[in-house]
Amino acid sequence: MGLLRDKTRSPRIAPLTQDTKLTVLKETACQTPANATHWSRSSMAKAAGISPSSVGRILRGAFASVAELEKAIDDYLLQHNASAKPNNWTKTAAHILENERCALNKLDAIEAGSQASDSEC
Numbered sequence: 001m002g003l004l005r006d007k008t009r010s011p012r013i014a015p016l017t018q019d020t021k022l023t024v025l026k027e028t029a030c031q032t033p034a035n036a037t038h039w040s041r042s043s044m045a046k047a048a049g050i051s052p053s054s055v056g057r058i059l060r061g062a063f064a065s066v067a068e069l070e071k072a073i074d075d076y077l078l079q080h081n082a083s084a085k086p087n088n089w090t091k092t093a094a095h096i097l098e099n100e101r102c103a104l105n106k107l108d109a110i111e112a113g114s115q116a117s118d119s120e121c
Contacts, residue, residue, distance in 0.1 A: 016054055022076055024048050024058045030080075 024044060033043050041052040041059075048055065061069065 016050065016058070018072065018075065020048060020050060021058050021072055022079070024050075024055060025072070026076060026080070028059065 027047065028039050028044060033039055033047070036043065039047075041055045044055045045052040
């Protein structure tokens with residue numbers, strides 16, 4: 001009879017803290033690892049000091065509730081905006097729009113089957 005009513009136990013591994021989740025999300029969104037173009041589960045796990053499966057759960061959005069996800073987003077935005085710097089544009093709007101027009105013209109030429117030359121812009 002005792003086997004049917006086992007005592008409730010705490011999880012063997014403590015749940016991830018909100019700070020750990022935010023760190024993983026922030027690092028994934030804002031930085032890339034050295035000598036790589038993106039984070040893998042294993043590289044992020046090593047950097048954050050957690051398991052690759054924990055990284056996967058965080059990136060899949062394994063939050064306990066919508067309120068927990070909203071809090072994580074709000075916390076991230078507060079932390080990110082606390083040290084935000086204004087963007088310092090180095091080109092004029094006209095120059096940026098001219099380059100965009102040129103790129104779109106080249107794309108149209110490629111899609112039409114003609115070779116766009118680099119000297120057009």
